[in-house]
Each structure stands twice: as structure tokens, then as C-alpha cells.
Amino acid sequence: MSENGKILVMTAVAVERDAVLRGLNGDDRFEVMDAGVGPVEAAVSTATVLALAGPGAYRLVISAGIAGGFKERAEVGTLVVSSAIIAADLGAETPEGFHSVDKLGFGSAHIEVDSELVERLTSALQTAGLQTALGPVLTLSTVTGSAETAAGLAERIPGAAAEAMEGFGVAAAARRAGLPVLELRAISNPVGPRDRSAWRIKEALQSLEAASSVLREVIV
Numbered sequence: 001m002s003e004n005g006k007i008l009v010m011t012a013v014a015v016e017r018d019a020v021l022r023g024l025n026g027d028d029r030f031e032v033m034d035a036g037v038g039p040v041e042a043a044v045s046t047a048t049v050l051a052l053a054g055p056g057a058y059r060l061v062i063s064a065g066i067a068g069g070f071k072e073r074a075e076v077g078t079l080v081v082s083s084a085i086i087a088a089d090l091g092a093e094t095p096e097g098f099h100s101v102d103k104l105g106f107g108s109a110h111i112e113v114d115s116e117l118v119e120r121l122t123s124a125l126q127t128a129g130l131q132t133a134l135g136p137v138l139t140l141s142t143v144t145g146s147a148e149t150a151a152g153l154a155e156r157i158p159g160a161a162a163e164a165m166e167g168f169g170v171a172a173a174a175r176r177a178g179l180p181v182l183e184l185r186a187i188s189n190p191v192g193p194r195d196r197s198a199w200r201i202k203e204a205l206q207s208l209e210a211a212s213s214v215l216r217e218v219i220v
Contacts, residue, residue, distance in 0.1 A: 005059035007219055009212075010035045010046050010170045016065040019205040023212025029219065031058075035166060039087065039139050042169030050177045060114070060219070061174035061181045064212070066204040067164040068143065069187035070154055074133045076190065076200050079211050080162040081122045081134050082183035085111040087168040088138035088153055088160075098156065111171040114180040117218070121182070124218045130210055135161030137183045139168035150192040163191050184211060 009032040011017040017034045024030050035045035042063070050058065067080065074080050087109040091100040100109045118134065125132040138160055144150050154160050167183040174181040188204035189195075 005056055006031050007060045007062060008033070008046070008049060008058045009062045009064050010042065010049075010166070011063075011065045012037050012042070012164075012166050013065075015205060016208065019209045020064055020212045023209040024216055025213065027216050030216075035170065038141055038165050039169035039172075042166035043173050044169075046170045046173035047176065050173060050179070058177075058179060060117075061170060061177075061179050062215075063167040063170035063181070063183040064208065065164060065166065065185060066188040066201060066208060067137070067162040067185035068189050068191040069133075069162050070150065070160050070191050073135055073154075073159070074161045074187050076187050076198070077131060077203060077207060078187045079125055079130055079132045079207055080137060080185045080187060081118055081125070081132060082113055082137040082167065082185075083115075083118060083134050083159070084113060084136045085167045085171040085181065085183050086136050086138050086157060086160075088157060088163070089140045089142070090168075098152075109168070111168065111175055111181065113182045117180070118182055121184070121215065121218045124214050125211060128210070128214050130207065130214070133161050135159045137161060137167050137185055138163040140165060144191050145194045147192045153191070162187060184208075184215070186211065
């Protein structure tokens with residue numbers, strides 16, 4: 001990865017942005033912005049930032065924030081580094097079940113990540129004593145609210161570790177700009193039935209801050 005250009009980190013909301021900024025501790029190689037909630041807002045915001053900055057302004061784009069974790073893959077408190085960024089609800093319902101746009105032949109719901117950087121980041125987070133999982137991170141416009149839907153997603157996308165609402169939008173804008181991308185998530189709640197009493201948002205933001213500090217050492 002070229003040393004020219006900055007690293008653009010896009011979060012959904014301000015509290016995530018602030019957690020990342022605390023972890024980065026003023027490192028001027030990074031710019032952190034909140035993109036809004038959902039894949040459309042994330043894509044529009046990221047594409048606008050990249051277009052206004054112009055070619056060469058950035059060398060890497062990161063989607064970061066808190067997320068839901070799939071049971072037995074990423075429990076609450078875990079950090080998830082994306083092995084792939086997947087638009088899990090981009091496709092069609094058919095009598096045979098859900099068909100992604102890949103299967104329909106209308107493009108792809110998968111965006112690849114920089115595998116070498118992902119491996120280095122995962123290793124560094126684990127070395128720092130942070131519980132870390134590597135796996136696909138799913139993007140959905142409607143977050144999962146039932147055990148049945150969670151099980152269906154886990155079966156359809158083997159190894160799925162987390163779900164959030166912005167990663168694919170950020171990644172699509174980065175891909176269009178010809179830039180590498182990764183997604184970093186701190187798990188605040190399990191994917192499935194919505195039980196707000198089980199959410200650990202404060203703790204997840206603290207994990208995101210800690211991960212952002214490690215990120216400074218990984219990016220060269």
C-alpha cells in the first residue's frame with residue numbers, strides 16, 4: 001500500500017467518530033468523518049468526500065463502528081475485522097429462497113478487502129490482548145430482529161461474524177474510486193431478537209477506541 005495520501009475512516013454517527021478519534025490521538029495520517037446511518041447515506045457521504053478531495057488524497061478507506069455479532073462467532077465485546085464486506089439483503093426473494101445479485105447475474109454483493117492489511121490488523125489486535133474475530137461483515141438496511149433471521153443469515157453466509165448498516169456503502173464508494181477498503185466493528189449486542197437490556201454500547205465504544213489506537217501502529 002502506497003504511503004501517499006491519508007486514511008479515510010467513515011463511521012455512522014458522531015459517538016463512533018469520537019471513539020475512533022480518541023484512539024487515533026491526533027494522528028494526522030487519518031481523517032475521520034460520520035457518514036450517516038444506512039448504506040445509501042454511507043455511500044453518498046463517502047463518495048462525496050472522495051470526489052471533493054480528488055485523486056491521491058486518500059490511500060485507504062475504513063468503515064468503522066459498533067455492530068451486532070453472530071453468536072459463537074463474535075460475542076459481545078469482540079472486535080471484528082472484515083474478511084469480506086457483503087450486502088446481505090441485496091437480491092431477490094424467490095420460491096427457492098433468497099438469491100443474491102451475484103446469483104441473479106446483476107453484479108455482486110461482495111466487496112473484497114486488502115487481505116494482507118486485514119491479517120496484520122487482526123494479529124496486532126490479538127497481540128494487544130483484544131478479543132478479535134476475522135470474518136465477513138454483513139451490511140443490511142434493516143437490522144436483524146429475530147432468531148430465525150439470524151440463523152438464516154448465518155446459514156446463507158458461512159462464517160458471518162457481524163452485521164451493521166454502512167460497510168457496503170462505504171466500500172462501494174471506495175471501490176469506485178479505486179481504493180482499498182476494510183471494515184472494523186466492535187460488537188455491542190448479539191444478532192437476533194432485540195433486547196436493549198443486553199446492549200453494551202459504552203463497552204463497545206471503548207473497544208473501538210482501543211482498536212483505533214492499535215490501528216495507528218498497523219498503518220505504515
